[in-house]
Amino acid sequence: MKTHRPDEPLDTLLQELGPAEPPADFAGSVMSRVARTRVQTSGRRVIPFRGGIGMSITKKAMWALAAAAAIILGVFVARGFPTVDRGTEGAIGAAKKYQAPQLSASDVVTGDASAQAFLQSETFDRLMKDPAAVAALSSADLRALLRDNVIADGLRDASLREAIRSGLIDRVFSDSAARAALADALRVDMHAGIEAAIRALDVRADLHADIRADLKSAIKSDDLRNALSSDALRENLAKSGVRVALARPEMIAALNSSAFVSALSQNGFSSALATNRFVSALSNR
Amino acid sequence: MSGIGEHAANFFPAGVYVSQDAEDLAAIRRCRAGDSAGFEPIVRRYQRVLYTVALRMLGNREDANDAAQNAFVKAYEKLDAFDEGRRFFSWIYRILVNECLNLRRDRHTVVDITDDLPGDRSPAEAFEHHETRQRVQAAILALPLHYREVVVLRHFTELSYEEIADTLGVSVAIVKSRLFTARQRLARTLLQHEIAT
Numbered sequence: 001m002k003t004h005r006p007d008e009p010l011d012t013l014l015q016e017l018g019p020a021e022p023p024a025d026f027a028g029s030v031m032s033r034v035a036r037t038r039v040q041t042s043g044r045r046v047i048p049f050r051g052g053i054g055m056s057i058t059k060k061a062m063w064a065l066a067a068a069a070a071i072i073l074g075v076f077v078a079r080g081f082p083t084v085d086r087g088t089e090g091a092i093g094a095a096k097k098y099q100a101p102q103l104s105a106s107d108v109v110t111g112d113a114s115a116q117a118f119l120q121s122e123t124f125d126r127l128m129k130d131p132a133a134v135a136a137l138s139s140a141d142l143r144a145l146l147r148d149n150v151i152a153d154g155l156r157d158a159s160l161r162e163a164i165r166s167g168l169i170d171r172v173f174s175d176s177a178a179r180a181a182l183a184d185a186l187r188v189d190m191h192a193g194i195e196a197a198i199r200a201l202d203v204r205a206d207l208h209a210d211i212r213a214d215l216k217s218a219i220k221s222d223d224l225r226n227a228l229s230s231d232a233l234r235e236n237l238a239k240s241g242v243r244v245a246l247a248r249p250e251m252i253a254a255l256n257s258s259a260f261v262s263a264l265s266q267n268g269f270s271s272a273l274a275t276n277r278f279v280s281a282l283s284n285r
Numbered sequence: 286m287s288g289i290g291e292h293a294a295n296f297f298p299a300g301v302y303v304s305q306d307a308e309d310l311a312a313i314r315r316c317r318a319g320d321s322a323g324f325e326p327i328v329r330r331y332q333r334v335l336y337t338v339a340l341r342m343l344g345n346r347e348d349a350n351d352a353a354q355n356a357f358v359k360a361y362e363k364l365d366a367f368d369e370g371r372r373f374f375s376w377i378y379r380i381l382v383n384e385c386l387n388l389r390r391d392r393h394t395v396v397d398i399t400d401d402l403p404g405d406r407s408p409a410e411a412f413e414h415h416e417t418r419q420r421v422q423a424a425i426l427a428l429p430l431h432y433r434e435v436v437v438l439r440h441f442t443e444l445s446y447e448e449i450a451d452t453l454g455v456s457v458a459i460v461k462s463r464l465f466t467a468r469q470r471l472a473r474t475l476l477q478h479e480i481a482t
Binding site: 010013014015016017018019020021023025027029030031033034035037049113114115117149150154156157218222226227228229234265267269271 | 321322325326327328329331332334336340341346349351353354357358361362363368371375376379414417418421422424425429430431436439440441453454455456459463466467468469470471472473475
């Protein structure tokens, strides 16, 4: 084992580990296995489209449906939309009350492939069978919160989840002096280490004793300190709406759920929350 | 469609970089048409990077070999599901990570880095070097998956931040944030083992 050599940077250590060469017969082994396998064609026929790029029958059907919808819309625009029958106006009004916000173009595009992968995973199945997770995710507000990558990423950290459950996050981030002290302590830690950061907290006169204890606890925890070193996460936690949502009982219960925590660790989870399939799966529970 | 991009040279011998995506698509279409030999260029193109990723994710050559081979075979079996609008590497990478997770669940991880040691080291230096590499690999394995992924993709495949973000399906900001935290954790772990950072 090496002795302490402060001149050896992390990059050098990682570089020394470097890329690796697969065994000499790697490609041959794969190809012999491939030769015994058949590509799954799902019985779909591929037909030429746009100069040779293949398009399946499924895609053709989607285009046909889109064309039919456009024609129907055109007819409605030309002739006027059908009138609503008497007695149903109130029902439409009530339904609108619970409509989720419209998705933006970026919501739909970003992470779409990973969302599809998540929706087809065992993790998603487990999530939908977990009562605590379903209860939390049935709230459109909480789904919107979890679609924020910064929040979802932060919640992957066990120490942050525990800090939310214990109320530490709410206590610290609802106090402007505590937020400033935390930011200062994190900066001191980066340059002078944890002990100096603790001392910086000790000398601040604007902190209540219990808040000071909370901050010291946060700074002393490697994991929580790392999680809170994200400026973007701290900015989010400083918002009262975010803290209120995170402190809701169904959210706290979900944070205790292994299915929910597993889902958080999947890259497609946040973007999957915006899909119709996710919402309809919840409504079927 | 952008490909592995300007870092493609990391995966292949120098001087062979030519429109990787067009070649990938041509090979994939050959396979879809029933010509399994069309898959060989894909395997040869991505074997090094996938094996390296698997090795750093698993810490064991035998497991890495299994995971990378399984990923290629499963990718071949599911080629029909591959969306030509996506990058092939991003797609097969997810398959590989699932294979790695399955292997880690099934087997007890033993860090076994037995790469060839440079010949210009004394036995003592070689031993020290080997020990250090094992410590670094163990520190990588100790990272939670979402941190391990960014470290492996950034340091062992040298993908750009944008390519890593695309591969993982997250924003560039998240990639940078995770990499920052992951490197802090690595540094702290290595310092605890008296390996300087």
